[in-house]
Amino acid sequence: MLVDTHAHLHFHSFRNDREEVIKRTLDEGISFVMPGIQIDTSRAGVELAEKLNDSRIYASIGLHPIHVNKDRVDEDEVGPLEKFTTREESFNRGAYEELIVSPKVIAVGEIGLDYWRKPKTTARKKEFVRRQKDAFISQLDLALQYKKPLILHCRVAHDDMLDILKNHPIVTKLQPPGVVHSYTGDLEQLKKFLDMGFYIGVNGLVFKLPFVEDAVAQAPLERIVLETDAPYLLPPLPAVAPASQEPQSYVAKSFDDGARNGSAKEGQVKDTERNEPIFIKYTAQKIAEIKGLTFKEVEAQTTKNAQTLFGVEFKI
Numbered sequence: 610m611l612v613d614t615h616a617h618l619h620f621h622s623f624r625n626d627r628e629e630v631i632k633r634t635l636d637e638g639i640s641f642v643m644p645g646i647q648i649d650t651s652r653a654g655v656e657l658a659e660k661l662n663d664s665r666i667y668a669s670i671g672l673h674p675i676h677v678n679k680d681r682v683d684e685d686e687v688g689p690l691e692k693f694t695t696r697e698e699s700f701n702r703g704a705y706e707e708l709i710v711s712p713k714v715i716a717v718g719e720i721g722l723d724y725w726r727k728p729k730t731t732a733r734k735k736e737f738v739r740r741q742k743d744a745f746i747s748q749l750d751l752a753l754q755y756k757k758p759l760i761l762h763c764r765v766a767h768d769d770m771l772d773i774l775k776n777h778p779i780v781t782k783l784q785p786p787g788v789v790h791s792y793t794g795d796l797e798q799l800k801k802f803l804d805m806g807f808y809i810g811v812n813g814l815v816f817k818l819p820f821v822e823d824a825v826a827q828a829p830l831e832r833i834v835l836e837t838d839a840p841y842l843l844p845p846l847p848a849v850a851p852a853s854q855e856p857q858s859y860v861a862k863s864f865d866d867g868a869r870n871g872s873a874k875e876g877q878v879k880d881t882e883r884n885e886p887i888f889i890k891y892t893a894q895k896i897a898e899i900k901g902l903t904f905k906e907v908e909a910q911t912t913k914n915a916q917t918l919f920g921v922e923f924k925i
């Protein structure tokens with residue numbers, strides 16, 4: 610059994626074959642968590658998890674930092690909705706509190722800081738960062754009140770995030786406090802997150818970015834959880850690449866089009882490049898290679914970690 614701690618199977622990207630994708634995920638012995646990124650996707654994840662009513666399927670709720678300020682539309686998340694293109698969401702605690710009481714909600718996230726697309730002018734940059742920090746801290750308060758671990762999203766903002774966490778009671782009052790999803794910080798920052806009790810989430814980026822591989826080598830296996838970040842971040846899949854395509858170019862394209870952490874072109878995860886939970890085994894295998902362990906050892910320990918982190922069994 611494997612646990613995909615980060616799979617957006619409730620996103621628009623899976624609208625045509627969601628049932629089949631979920632079926633083959635479960636058939637492969639993979640449990641999964643569906644993180645929301647604003648109120649609509651948070652609600653959709655909770656509703657789907659409630660409807661499926663399976664002890665291997667859960668949701669988390671949160672307002673992602675890229676949705677705190679005006680941003681681009683990502684059709685893979687919500688579909689081509691006109692009103693979404695200029696949306697900026699302020700954190701509405703009451704709306705998230707309605708969702709958090711569901712037994713299917715096992716975490717608050719993904720929440721955090723994302724400075725990748727900072728505005729150019731100083732005044733706008735300040736406001737952009739302030740809004741992200743305010744939303745982040747409000748959601749730390751929410752998570753603490755309801756005793757839910759965090760699913761953190763952090764992109765080129767690790768020091769600011771560490772500062773905020775250091776000064777927030779959640780880290781001492783809730784152990785483990787959560788997971789840094791898709792970890793992309795450096796080794797010094799890694800030590801600080803681990804010291805606070807956090808896990809790190811590892812996905813297909815480990816094939817692409819040497820510093821992610823370094824983090825995997827450095828972090829104890831007892832603090833690593835697996836994730837796909839589906840529909841994004843398809844790992845290299847030579848065996849299933851379409852015959853017409855060279856495996857190498859296939860791999861490169863998959864990262865460039867879907868990745869949040871690369872040179873992403875949003876709304877562009879094509880069907881052949883869409884990631885899904887069954888591909889998590891490649892990441893588990895890669896972690897085993899990096900750490901000189903067997904696949905079975907990585908499987909058993911990361912599943913145990915996910916159970917400890919979220920406080921659920923992920924069993925039928």
Ligand SMILES: [Zn+2]
Nearest residue numbers: 615644719838
């Ligand atoms: Zn995500």
